[in-house]
Amino acid sequence: EDQVTQSPEALRLQEGESSSLNCSYTVSGLRGLFWYRQDPGKGPEFLFTLYSAGEEKEKERLKATLTKKESFLHITAPKPEDSATYLCAVQGSNSGYALNFGKGTSLLVTP
Amino acid sequence: DSGVTQTPKHLITATGQRVTLRCSPRSGDLSVYWYQQSLDQGLQFLIQYYNGEERAKGNILERFSAQQFPDLHSELNLSSLELGDSALYFCASSGGVNQPQHFGDGTRLSIL
Numbered sequence: 412e413d414q415v416t417q418s419p420e421a422l423r424l425q426e427g428e429s430s431s432l433n434c435s436y437t438v439s440g441l442r443g444l445f446w447y448r449q450d451p452g453k454g455p456e457f458l459f460t461l462y463s464a465g466e467e468k469e470k471e472r473l474k475a476t477l478t479k480k481e482s483f484l485h486i487t488a489p490k491p492e493d494s495a496t497y498l499c500a501v502q503g504s505n506s507g508y509a510l511n512f513g514k515g516t517s518l519l520v521t522p
Numbered sequence: 523d524s525g526v527t528q529t530p531k532h533l534i535t536a537t538g539q540r541v542t543l544r545c546s547p548r549s550g551d552l553s554v555y556w557y558q559q560s561l562d563q564g565l566q567f568l569i570q571y572y573n574g575e576e577r578a579k580g581n582i583l584e585r586f587s588a589q590q591f592p593d594l595h596s597e598l599n600l601s602s603l604e605l606g607d608s609a610l611y612f613c614a615s616s617g618g619v620n621q622p623q624h625f626g627d628g629t630r631l632s633i634l
Contacts, residue, residue, distance in 0.1 A: 442620055445622060445623075447625075453628075454625035455565070455625045456625070457524075457623070457625075498565065500565075506567075506578070507570060507577060508553065508555075509567040510565075510567065511567070512566075513564070515564065
C-alpha cells in the first residue's frame, strides 16, 4: 500500500528564514509526486509534479526535489504570504490515477 | 481560480438524510475525482470518473455513490448520513494521465 509521511507537522519561520519540508514515501511504481498548497477554506492549489529521482522544479521562492524515497520542498527567504498548509501526494501504478496524500505541513511565516 | 466549480459551498443537514454534491470540471478535462478531507484522516480518495465511466474506487462507503454526466459534470450522492460523514468534500479534474489534478474549493458538509 502506498504511504506518504510529511514532516514536520507544523513549522514556524521568521520572514527571510529559509527551511525545508520533507515528504517520505513508499509506492509501487511511482507515476508522479505532487506538491500542493492549501489555504484555509480553499481547495489544494497545484505547485509541482516530479516524475523521477534527481528531478528538480522551481517557482519563485519554492524549489522541489525528488529522490527514490523522499521529496523536499525548499522555501527560500519566505514571506508571510507563503503561510499555508503544504501537501505532498504520490500517484502509484497500483492506484489508478488517484492521489495518495500525506497529512501536510502547516507553515506559518511571521514578519 | 482553478476552473473547477463545486456547489454548494456549505451544507447542513441531519443524520439519516441524503445530499447531492455537484462538480463542474475545468473546460476540456475528462477525468473527475472526488476526495474527502477530515481533520484526522487528511485527504482521502473516494472515486474517479473518466468521460462518464467509473475508473477507480478508493475508500468510498456503500452509502455513497457518484456519476459523471454527458456534459462531464459530476455528482456525489451521500445517503443515510452519519455524524462521522461531516467533512470537506473536494472535486478535482485533470486533462490526462500523469497530468496534475486541479481542485475546487470544496463543499463543507455538517451533519447535526
